[in-house]
Amino acid sequence: MKKTTFAVAIGTSTLSLGISHQASAEFFDDSKASFEARNFYFNRDFRQDNAPQSKAEEWAQGFLLRYESGYTEGTVGVGVDALGLLGVKLDSSPDRSNTGLLKRDRETGRAQDDYGELGLTAKLRASKSVLKVGTLLPKLPVVQYNDSRLLPQTFKGGHLNSLELDGLTFDGGQLKQVNQRDSSDYEDMTIASGAARAITFRTGTTSDEFNFGGATYKWTDSLSTGYHYGELDEFYKQHYFTVLHVLPLGDKQSLKSDLRFARSTDEGTSNVDNKAFGAMFTYTLGGHAFGLGYQSMSGDTGFAYINGTDPFLVNYVQIGDFANKDEKSWQARYDYNFASIGIPGLTFMTRYLSGDNIDLGVGREDGKEWERNMDIAYIFQEGALKNFGVKWRNATVRSTNFGSDIDENRLILSYTLPLL
Template sequence: DAGRLRQVNQRDSSDYEDMSITTVGVKNIRARQTTSDAFDFANLSYKWNDALTAGYGFGRLDDFYRQHLLSLNHLLPLGDGQSLKSDLRFARSTDEGGSNVDNKAFGAMFTYGIGGHALGLGYQRMSGDTGFAYVNGSDAYLVNFVQISDFANREERSWQARYDYNFAAVGIPGLTFMTRYLSGDDVELGAGREDGKEWERDTDIAYVVQSGPLKNLGLKWRNATVRSTNFGNDLDENRLILSYTLPLW
């Protein structure tokens, strides 16, 4: 797929506006201007077999940055309802003459599944003169991009431990649970300042009605806690999400 975006509509806004780079965290990104009216992208993926898929993506925010993105996904069946999923990602971001963007981002997530259980371990590393650049309001191409933090600050390294459970395994289809903990350190805050640290804990519990007049109605509760050292804000957040899927045919 490929395309060009000219404007965005943020979640907390009612109008369309030009695009800007996210300012979350400590990314050390500087630019001559604040907004852009052109984001070009192209993505290609190839499924080598039922277990292995590779992908390449390109993104360009006019006057700000260019990005090349590589991905590799593999699913290894282990028998008896067990599997190991591997998700590897690498991104290289450079400036377009109007900013100082310079970042390499590597991420890996490995998830072991057995029955209704899934246990995941992830690692993410930033390197370069800046943190990871992406359009404000969008999802970052990172394994540790979660509910509040992106763990994509300058020189940051972060780990993730995640647990999921699908209650269909015990006869309650539609009910799911997820919890994860992420910890980041080595955040470069500038000369004379101690490196920054942060952590985030997220919990989701969701249910989708399986039958009757409310079939496909989903209810999800999300809770998150973020704490940081030497930068950022301490946050506690709750989200209640209602969703509905309407089959068209």
């Protein structure tokens, strides 16, 4: 995707807002831009009997161009952001498609040769408050965009972020449509479902309205609490409470406590009824981090969230979210940062999760599942390869009485070049 496309789009937007040369000095001086090339190989083998396909395997190249302007001078500053996305097929076939990397033809299911998006966002700043309207990448407890494949998921809507009071962060707004990570088309939103989640709604129902609002207060450098509300029209309402605390224990030691509770209820045509509790405790010692997590689902259904997004759950990992009806799950995790022994940029993570007590309906035995993950990543810190990253992600999933048995590998090569 050519950078000149961005220049034309940004210039047009600036002129349409009537920005004078003098007033726009900070608009350009404070601008930031970067270019990222992301090469992604994805392989998922299905191990269960009678699987609809033996494996999903594709290879693709992505390009991401990001631009963030500064603001014009004055009581109300004006700015614009731009996001250019392009995905290119390197290898795929009909019997190996549906990895989430590439856009597929709706009729044949074949991966298209390329796909992309140009997103523009207008923004206004007054004091310590910023209003953005246009293409959004929300990252809040009630809605988090997904960036786990070649290109990120994006939304259209409006988002107000305010820092007017010391320690208090307020967010509010509305999302209208979503562009999924393997698509170039905006569409109305729906809810994540699945038989083990037990969520039902009227066939064909979609929503063009997700309202959200909430606040996080930082009591001290070590303690913050939050409340957020989300409502997907025709599907669900959700209240989300969070507590995050870090307790220093001595030289290079700490204990982090991450507590989350969400209450979701029905709205419109659905039957959503869920209480989700999660707790993650992480002990850090130098470059080592040891984590233990627990997650519990209760109510008539599993956890509710917008289809395609990342649910804000302590046991949402590489493949599973462990958020089915009545599911109880735990997690053991270990991280190591090799910077502690003089190798900055090299990191390692492994974890194991187990879930059981999944209600699969009358006459069926409860479901069980487990997942094991391993990540190893390195980002070059200097020299000609500075900002070049290599990451290998491995996962194994096994389930009883429901779901798929999966062996998965992802190899991601990325290079980020600052432009401004």
